[in-house]
Amino acid sequence: MKIPARLAVALLGAFGLAAPAVSQQLTNAQxxxxxxxxxxxxxxxxxxxxxxxxxxxxxLPVLGKEEDAVDALATLIILEEDGLNAQTILADTIDGWLYAERERPTRGYTNSDFYGEHSLDIQRSFSLACLMVGSDFDAYTRHATRVGLPIDRQISCADDFELASRSWKQVLAPHKRVDAYGAKVEVEYLHHDREYEDIVHILKQSRILERAADWVTKTHVIVEPVLITAEHCGEVNAFFIPSDQHIMLCYEWAGHFYDMFVETIMPEREHFANMARLKREKMAR
Ligand SMILES: [Zn+2]
Known part of the structure; x- marks a missing residue:
C-alpha cells in the first residue's frame, strides 16, 4: 500500500488484532x-x-490501478528469481489472500471494498494464480485449478503474463544496475511489544528486510536513500511512505499470517494430507 505521510489507511484493517499464536504448542515441523x-x-x-x-x-507510468500493478511486479520477480521456491512462495501467497477473503462473510462487503485502492482479496489471489499459470502452464496449472480458475481462463492468462512482464521489463530497464550502485537502503527493526517478541525473532533470523534491501541495491539504481523498518504499528499492514522514502512492515502483518496458518490453513492441509495418505493405503491393499 502506498500512503501519504501519516495517513495510514488499513490494507487489511478489518482483521482483528489478537495476540499472535506464536507461543502455541506446535511440533517443530508445524x-x-x-x-x-x-x-x-x-x-x-x-x-x-x-x-x-x-x-x-x-x-514510472502506471496504466491502471497501482496496487494491482505492484502485486504483479512482486509475483513476476518471484517467478523469475526464486527458482524452485517460487512455487511454494506464490502458493502460500495465494492462500494468504484466499483465506483473508474467507473471513469476509462475517463482516460482509461495504462500499469501501469496491472503491478502495486495492482489488478484493479474492481477486488478488486469482490474479496471482493467473500470472503463475500464464508464465508456465504445465508447471502451475494445478495451482490455478486448485483455486478454481477454469482452463480457458488459465490459457488466456498467458496474455496477462506477457503483457505484465513486457511492461515491467520496459519501464524498469533504464534503472537496472550495471556497475555503480545507487542510493543506500538501510534496515531497522524497531521497538515492539513483548507479545511480538517471537515474530521479531522470526523476521530478524530470516534477514528478510536485509534481503529486500540487498535486492533493491544490487538490481536497481535508486535515486534517494530508503529506510526499511519492521515495527509495531497497531494494525495489520505494510506501507510505502513516499514523503519519507520509507517502507514499513508491521509486526502485526507477520503475526497475522502466522496465526492464519496455525489456526486455519495448517489444520486443513494436515486433513487433506491424511486423506491422501489413507487413499494411497487403500489403493495399495
Ligand atoms: Zn500497496
Whole structure:
C-alpha cells in the first residue's frame, strides 16, 4: 500500500488484532511450516512495497490501478528469481489472500471494498494464480485449478503474463544496475511489544528486510536513500511512505499470517494430507 505521510489507511484493517499464536504448542515441523508461510507472504508484500518505491522514485507510468500493478511486479520477480521456491512462495501467497477473503462473510462487503485502492482479496489471489499459470502452464496449472480458475481462463492468462512482464521489463530497464550502485537502503527493526517478541525473532533470523534491501541495491539504481523498518504499528499492514522514502512492515502483518496458518490453513492441509495418505493405503491393499 502506498500512503501519504501519516495517513495510514488499513490494507487489511478489518482483521482483528489478537495476540499472535506464536507461543502455541506446535511440533517443530508445524512451527517450521508456519514460519515458512509467514515469510513467504511477507516476501511478496515486501516486493509489493518495493514496487511502489520504484513507481515513485523512477516516476514510472502506471496504466491502471497501482496496487494491482505492484502485486504483479512482486509475483513476476518471484517467478523469475526464486527458482524452485517460487512455487511454494506464490502458493502460500495465494492462500494468504484466499483465506483473508474467507473471513469476509462475517463482516460482509461495504462500499469501501469496491472503491478502495486495492482489488478484493479474492481477486488478488486469482490474479496471482493467473500470472503463475500464464508464465508456465504445465508447471502451475494445478495451482490455478486448485483455486478454481477454469482452463480457458488459465490459457488466456498467458496474455496477462506477457503483457505484465513486457511492461515491467520496459519501464524498469533504464534503472537496472550495471556497475555503480545507487542510493543506500538501510534496515531497522524497531521497538515492539513483548507479545511480538517471537515474530521479531522470526523476521530478524530470516534477514528478510536485509534481503529486500540487498535486492533493491544490487538490481536497481535508486535515486534517494530508503529506510526499511519492521515495527509495531497497531494494525495489520505494510506501507510505502513516499514523503519519507520509507517502507514499513508491521509486526502485526507477520503475526497475522502466522496465526492464519496455525489456526486455519495448517489444520486443513494436515486433513487433506491424511486423506491422501489413507487413499494411497487403500489403493495399495
Ligand atoms: Zn500497496
Amino acid at each position: 512451527r517450521e511450516a508456519a514460519v515458512e508461510f509467514t515469510l513467504n507472504n511477507t516476501w511478496h508484500v515486501m516486493l509489493h512495497e518495493i514496487g511502489h518505491l520504484f513507481v515513485d522514485q523512477f516516476q
